[in-house]
Amino acid sequence: MAAATEGFTSRKLGEGGFGAVYEGRLRGEAVAVKRCVLPADVAAMAGAAGDADGLAVEVRALFEVQHANVVRLRAWSDDGEAKCLAYELCAxxxxxxxxxxxxxxxxxxxxxxxxxxxxxxxxxxxxxxxxxxxxxxxxxxxxxxxxxxxxxxxxxxxxxxxxxxxxxxxxxxxxxxxxxxxxxxxxxxxxxxxxxxxxxxxxxxxxxxxxxxxxxxxxxxxxxxxxxxxxxxxxxxxxxxxxxxxxxxxxxxxxxxxxxxxxxxxxxxxxxxxxxxxxxxxxxxxxxxxxGGDDNSDDxxxxxxxxxxxxxxxxxxxxxxxxxxxxxxxxxxxxxxxxxxxxxxxxxxxxxxxxxxxxxxxxxxxxxxxxxxx
Missing domain, CATH: 1.10.510.10 (Transferase(Phosphotransferase) domain 1)
Incomplete structure (x- = not known):
């Protein structure tokens, strides 16, 4: 994912509480890469509450629920430090x-x-x-x-x-x-x-x-x-x-x-x-x-x-x-x-x-x- 976004230095499309979304290219296709870095204390709190891993939930959902009006997942990664999802780019x-x-x-x-x-x-x-x-x-x-x-x-x-x-x-x-x-x-x-x-x-x-x-x-x-x-x-x-x-x-x-x-x-x-x-x-x-004008007008x-x-x-x-x-x-x-x-x-x-x-x-x-x- 780092290569797809030039080391996460490419154009930033948005930013949230635990990460940012970057524009990138993956196997020749324009993609949006969401990079999430969850602080250890927040991750521990989520685990204690019995919540599922958000990345795992999203990956599973996007692979299983495919539709013309649902964004398509192209790739994902988890290197222990950060979790990344690459979606089709919605320009x-x-x-x-x-x-x-x-x-x-x-x-x-x-x-x-x-x-x-x-x-x-x-x-x-x-x-x-x-x-x-x-x-x-x-x-x-x-x-x-x-x-x-x-x-x-x-x-x-x-x-x-x-x-x-x-x-x-x-x-x-x-x-x-x-x-x-x-x-x-x-x-x-x-x-x-x-x-x-x-x-x-x-x-x-x-x-x-x-x-x-x-x-x-x-x-x-x-x-x-x-x-x-x-x-x-x-x-x-x-x-x-x-x-x-x-x-x-x-x-x-x-x-x-x-x-x-x-x-x-x-x-x-x-x-x-x-x-x-x-x-x-x-x-x-x-x-x-x-x-009563021409219905085929290009106006x-x-x-x-x-x-x-x-x-x-x-x-x-x-x-x-x-x-x-x-x-x-x-x-x-x-x-x-x-x-x-x-x-x-x-x-x-x-x-x-x-x-x-x-x-x-x-x-x-x-x-x-x-x-x-x-």
Missing amino acids: GGDVATLLERSRASGEGGGEGDDVFSVRQRLCVALDAARGLLHVHTHHERGGSDGDGGAGGDTAKRVHRDVKPENLLVTGDGVTKVADFGLMRVVAAAGGGSVAYTYVPKGTFNYMPPEGMAGAVSQKFDVYSFGIVLLQLATGRRSFEAAAEAGGEGRVLVNDVELAVDAATAAGTDAPLHALLDPHCTWAAAAAADDD DDDGDGRRRGLQCDGRDVGVALLRLGRRCAHHLREERPTMREVVEELEAVGGRAGVHGGGAGPGGGMARVGGGRG
Whole structure:
């Protein structure tokens, strides 16, 4: 791995609590190399709590759960001092960065000028949901997960760290679920569908209420994904401190819940429209020309033969993301939909909008990542 990254001196793509990610080349392929150095005291604490080795968990998950919307592992190493994972390089960056770039831009001035358009946001939602559905339904039979989970029955995987930073976008605009270091396998059938861990894990702002008590189920991921949907619709962070929110801290899911209730009571989507990200052009024109002009015009073409325009009002897409995100992020686990239901609903939204996911294939909609301004 050192050779692939020129001794870990190549371009740094990101950095976390216990390591960094570098751009490199491995056997002629561009890769992203994550190098983790876990302090001895932290490693000892994790072992005492019965937690599995994060690298072993991630390697196993990425080799077993292969899907177009799950990042691919190319190689791994453990030399005792540091642990390294080499993934396919996702040149489009992560969704958190796309949201930040959008926030730094001016207000939406037309879909072609948006840093992160309605179409791109819907592609991210569709791709990520499909990746998570595969993770949830690609069952493992027998054995232990190394983290206290029982084996012997069909077991279900839980990612446990779904957030914008862990959704990566390729240069072709395909979104992939990444970072399986906290993945947990939960026994089904005789073992039930909920497990408990001694130490709650995940990212605080994306953890469901029961997760704080150590409960783990696939509805954990559904909650986290719901917060991501709300961020895609509003452009906001999951929590904004008082300084950011104009004097009072704001929790995104609470604001959306109030707006959904207000919209339902008033019989209008106006309260939800008010929450949509102002840096994105939601009221984009439909793909079909309204003036009777030539439908084959290249004026709205994005460079690869597809039209940028949606086949419905973009605000309808935003409202759908808000309503679905709110249901996913319900405080009661049993009230949340399954990932299969989430995918089905997003595909219905995509069908109305003429968007079917990222990539350059038919119906794709995110061939250029972060285009336009910025």
